[in-house]
Structure formats: structure tokens, C-alpha cells
Amino acid sequence: MKNIKSTLSSLLLAATLGCTLVSQVHAETSQSFTLYDDPLLLRPYVTEPAKVIKLGMNQYQWRSVNQTPGKIEAELDYKGYVLRVDIHYNSEKIWFKAISSVNNGCKKPPCEVEQRHIDRWRTGLRRGIAKAITDLAVKDAYQQVYLDKPEP
Amino acid sequence: MRHQFAALALGLSAALLSATVSAAPEPFEYKKQGRGSASESKMRGVYDLIPNPSGDAAKARLAILQGMQKTKGVAWLLEQEGDGYVLARWDYKGHTIFHRIEYNSEAVQIKYAGGLNEYQCEKQVGDYCYKTHRNYYKYNRSLVKQLKIALQGL
Known part of the structure; x- marks a missing residue:
């Protein structure tokens, strides 16, 4: 019992x-997801995270103002709006930290930047980097299917 | 003591197995949700299994990654991926859809993983969204179409 x-x-x-x-x-x-604050998780085929970050930045007119190992300080300067974001990376992920957003094009600068503009520009930055990662994923998938075939 | 250990091991194995099995393409079962929910045809238009004629999971992955970028208008992009799934993201004017596209050697299936703003799900049952912005079901026809084309092409 x-x-x-x-x-x-x-x-x-x-x-x-x-x-x-x-x-x-x-x-x-x-x-649960956020519009642009979630980290981008990386797979082994992303061997140079800094490269995909820069490809993504270029696509949406962001530029690098400073780079140290593991971090790129990105800036968008567009029609008087200046946004700064730190993009951190390691072999496993890319993540973002907002630094500042300023509107120098208003009557009495500096002014705040409307949230909808921040949302659009930061989403664009993220999508640019995601596009570069997606392209690498396609290459990796193609290689697995057509090039890494075991010998009969 | 031996019996207890065996029972523990058996129970854990069964539970873990069911946890593993749940993250794979599965036949979609429509469950009527009542007023305001999407119709069965709209739901099946997104969530029905898409056969993988190649019989190869690696080819399914390639087809997903290729197909999701060829949708009409805005492309789907890779958010993350893991064994047997691709988490894809679609953005349009501040509204976002996240789909976990699962695959194996037999089939590919879209599952709802999340949404932002207009595409948040008001009625989610398991991995399927029965009520969200009406354009969700329309826009995803293009994704399903491109996945089918890509799978046929391999």
C-alpha cells in the first residue's frame, strides 16, 4: 500500500x-513583442554581426559615429531630427539601446521628436538589420540543401 | 524506491515528449468562436497545412526563407529561427505581425506568434488567431501563395 x-x-x-x-x-x-526593442537572436551563420548591422544601417540612412568591440553608436540625422541608438552585439544576439532623440528643426530647438517618427525610424533600422540577417539565412539554407549533400 | 524512480522517469518522459511534439506542423482544426471571429475559410486560408512535396525539411526551410521575401508589397523578414521553425515578422505603417512558420519533411504551417497595434489578437486559441484586424486574413494569402510556389519550385 x-x-x-x-x-x-x-x-x-x-x-x-x-x-x-x-x-x-x-x-x-x-x-510578447515590442516594435524595435527586442534583441535579434543570431545563428552560427551570422559570423560578422558588425557587418550585418552596418548593412542594415546603410539601408535606412543611419551612420556609425563611433565603434568599439561589441558596440556601434548609430546616428540618424534627417531634416533636423537627430536620433542616437547604441547597437550592441555579440556572437549570439544584437540588441538596441536608445540614447537620444532631438528635433533641431523646430522654432525653438531643441524640441522633442514625435513618437511616431521615432517608431518609424527605429523600426526601419531594425528591419534593415533583419534583412541582412535574412539574406544570410537564405544563403545558409541554400548551402545546406545543395552544397552540403552527403556522398552516396 | 526503484518503482518511484521509474514512475518519475516515465512521467517526465511522457510530458517532455508531448512538449516536443506540440511545436510541429499539425492539421488545423477549426473551432467556431462566435460573433466577430474569422470564418472557417479565412482561418484555413492562413493556418491549413501546406504540403512539402520535397519530403526534405532542409528544403522546406529554404522555401520558407525565399517565399516570405516575395510577398506582394512588404516582405516578411527573419526575426529568429530554431529547429523546425522560422519566426517571421511583417511591418506595415506601425502595425506588425509575427508568425512562427513551422516545418518538417511533410509540411509547412503558419502559426500566429503575436502582433502589435492593429494586429494584436483579440481571440487566440492555441496557435491560431480567430479575431484581429480584417486585413490580417487578406494579407496572409500572399504569404501562403509564395510559400506554396517556393515549395513547388524545389
Whole structure:
């Protein structure tokens, strides 16, 4: 009787642990996202994160004002609006940190930048980098299908 | 003691297996949600299984990455990827859709992973969104079409 009880307890404990794991999987598959603050997770085929960042920046008229290992200080200077974002990177991810946003084109500068402009420009920056990563992913996928075939 | 350990191991294995199995293409079962929810045809237009004629998961991945960039208008971009799935993102005028496109050697399937602003889901059941902006179901026809074309082309 004692053995049955303790076996049943163990099964119950395992089921509870298992449910927690399953819900974790589902939680991971139902993430919450932000417009541009989430990190971009990198796969091994992204061997030069700084390169994809710069490709993305170029696409949307951002420029690098300073670069140190693991960080690119990016600036957008457009019609009097100046945005600065630090783009951090390592082999596993790229992530963003807003530094400043200023409107020098108003009557009494500096003024605030409207959030909708910030949203558009920062989303553009992120999409530019994501596009460069997507292109690398396609190359990697092509290589896996056509070039890495095992010998018969 | 041995029995307890065996029971624990068995229970954990079963649970882990079910956790693994849940992240793969699966036949879409429409569940009527009531007023304001998308119709079955609209839901199936997005979430039905897309057959993978190549029988190769690596080819499915390539087709997804190629196809998602060829949609009408704005392209889908890679947000992240993992074993058996691509998390794709679509942005339009401040509104965003995230899809987890799952694949294996047999099929490809779009699943709703999230949305911002107009494309947040008001009624999500599992991996499927039954109620969001009406254009969601229209715009995704292009994604499904390009995935099918890309899969056929491999």
C-alpha cells in the first residue's frame, strides 16, 4: 500500500513538472513583442554581426559615429531630427539601446521628436538589420540543401 | 524506491515528449468562436497545412526563407529561427505581425506568434488567431501563395 502511494505521488509530481515544461514551451511560442526593442537572436551563420548591422544601417540612412568591440553608436540625422541608438552585439544576439532623440528643426530647438517618427525610424533600422540577417539565412539554407549533400 | 524512480522517469518522459511534439506542423482544426471571429475559410486560408512535396525539411526551410521575401508589397523578414521553425515578422505603417512558420519533411504551417497595434489578437486559441484586424486574413494569402510556389519550385 505504501509502495503504491509513493509511486502514485511520484507520478503526480512528474506530471506536474511535465505540465510546467509544456506550458513553458507554449509560453515560448506565445511571446510578447515590442516594435524595435527586442534583441535579434543570431545563428552560427551570422559570423560578422558588425557587418550585418552596418548593412542594415546603410539601408535606412543611419551612420556609425563611433565603434568599439561589441558596440556601434548609430546616428540618424534627417531634416533636423537627430536620433542616437547604441547597437550592441555579440556572437549570439544584437540588441538596441536608445540614447537620444532631438528635433533641431523646430522654432525653438531643441524640441522633442514625435513618437511616431521615432517608431518609424527605429523600426526601419531594425528591419534593415533583419534583412541582412535574412539574406544570410537564405544563403545558409541554400548551402545546406545543395552544397552540403552527403556522398552516396 | 526503484518503482518511484521509474514512475518519475516515465512521467517526465511522457510530458517532455508531448512538449516536443506540440511545436510541429499539425492539421488545423477549426473551432467556431462566435460573433466577430474569422470564418472557417479565412482561418484555413492562413493556418491549413501546406504540403512539402520535397519530403526534405532542409528544403522546406529554404522555401520558407525565399517565399516570405516575395510577398506582394512588404516582405516578411527573419526575426529568429530554431529547429523546425522560422519566426517571421511583417511591418506595415506601425502595425506588425509575427508568425512562427513551422516545418518538417511533410509540411509547412503558419502559426500566429503575436502582433502589435492593429494586429494584436483579440481571440487566440492555441496557435491560431480567430479575431484581429480584417486585413490580417487578406494579407496572409500572399504569404501562403509564395510559400506554396517556393515549395513547388524545389
